[in-house]
Amino acid sequence: MxxxxxxxxxxxxxxxxxxxxxxxxxxxxxxxxxxxxxxxxxxxxxxxxxxxxxxxxxxxxxxxxxxxxxxxxxxxxxxxxxxxxxNSWRAEPRGTLKLNMPRAAEALYFSDLLLPFKQAYPDITLEIASNDGFVNIVEQGFDAGVRYGNEIAQDMIAIPFGPALHLIAVASPDFIAAYGRPAQPEDLLHFPCIQRRFASGKLYKWEFVRQQQQLEIAVRGDLILDNDHTMIAAACAAAGIAFLHRESVRQALATGQLVALLEEFSIEMGGLSLYYPGRKYLATPLRHFISWLQQYNQQRLKN
Known part of the structure; x- marks a missing residue:
């Protein structure tokens, strides 16, 4: 003993x-x-x-x-x-919910999904770690993560995290006045572009579709960033053409700060997913967040 x-x-x-x-x-x-x-x-x-x-x-x-x-x-x-x-026996659920997600996901969904959840459940501590590298959520102590569907291990449970995403090339009116507009995706090779470098060190090849065939363009440019927010700011300042999720530049497009390019070649991504281990019992904060996310997804479908 x-x-x-x-x-x-x-x-x-x-x-x-x-x-x-x-x-x-x-x-x-x-x-x-x-x-x-x-x-x-x-x-x-x-x-x-x-x-x-x-x-x-x-x-x-x-x-x-x-x-x-x-x-x-x-x-x-x-x-x-x-x-x-x-916690489910309490009138107000308590505890901590730790989420890991790409920075783009946090930027896209913080205001209308994540923050409203925190406001609806004031006794739940919401902790978000945003980075673009691959993280083992179990080893790192996260309750759940957010990633693109093809990046999620098969032993995880996954549900949609928001609607499907569209990628689009954008530039400012001043940039277009100075350089013109590309007519085909291949034309981007002759324009200064704002490149994206992944956490792995690789430069992103921009993705388009033409006649149901996917294209990848290794654009060029002397400004290389890894953050959507700074890319949007740089594009608005006429520093080059940027390639971003349409949702992230919705306001800039509506105000005329940015103009969409090559829209007929834009590609729909598979979308993000919330994923978590398939445990018998889910922590109460995560269970409430899953319910909140499902309601959010249903509301987006209605709109």
């Missing part, structure tokens, strides 16, 4: 294993790294096995530690979900 681990010790070990860092695990649990180190030392001494390999610069799981984590992680998830599920 003496060599049994407590639930707190299991949670501490799982947090350290998830981050492979005493400092990050301590920040997550709001304690000091030395507290976690002491707890792990006591656990290892009591069970007579080393679970972690520690150096001054790194932390790694031993073979026994890896096997132990695989056994306890599902049980910890179930216990955490069971506690979170108690």
């Amino acid at each position: 003496k060599n049994r681990a407590t639930l707190q010790e299991l949670e501490i070990f799982a947090a350290i294993a998830r981050h492979l860092s005493f400092r990050k695990a301590a920040e997550e649990r709001n304690v000091t790294p030395s507290t976690l180190s002491h707890a792990m030392t006591q656990l290892e001494q009591r069970i007579g096995l080393r679970l972690l390999q520690r150096t001054t610069r790194s932390v790694a799981l031993t073979e026994a530690g890896q096997a132990f984590l695989l056994r306890i992680q599902p049980a910890i998830n179930d216990l955490t979900d069971a506690v979170d599920d108690l």
Whole structure:
């Protein structure tokens, strides 16, 4: 009986294993790294096995530690979900909802989807991490993520996150007055364009469709950005032609700051999806957000 681990010790070990860092695990649990180190030392001494390999610069799981984590992680998830599920008994749901999404998704949907959800559920803490790199939401401690459908692992549950997206080339009236307008997608090779670089380091090839055939154009330009907001500002300032989601430039098009180009060749993207692990119990904040998103999608279809 003496060599049994407590639930707190299991949670501490799982947090350290998830981050492979005493400092990050301590920040997550709001304690000091030395507290976690002491707890792990006591656990290892009591069970007579080393679970972690520690150096001054790194932390790694031993073979026994890896096997132990695989056994306890599902049980910890179930216990955490069971506690979170108690929120449904409250009149006002509480808890934290952590979402990861591309910056473009946050910009497109913050005002009319994400912020209204937070205002409707004031006792839910909404935390959004926006970046364009690929993130393992389970390892990084997120409840759900947002990505394009073809980027989502098959073992995840996914539902539409807003309507299908259209990509469109845009430029300012001043730019068009100075350089003219491209008539075909290939003409873009002769115009200064605002290029996009992905987090992977690759430059984006602009996508069009002609007679049901998809085209990719490796545009050129001496301004390279990775953020929709700055691309819109640069295009409005006549710095080049930009290629963006139509929804993100809707206001600039309506006010005449930007003009749509090559509209007959614009392509419809598959759209974004909210995805999350298929657990038996969903945390209450995530369950309410899924319901909110489904209502949002239905309303958009009516409009």
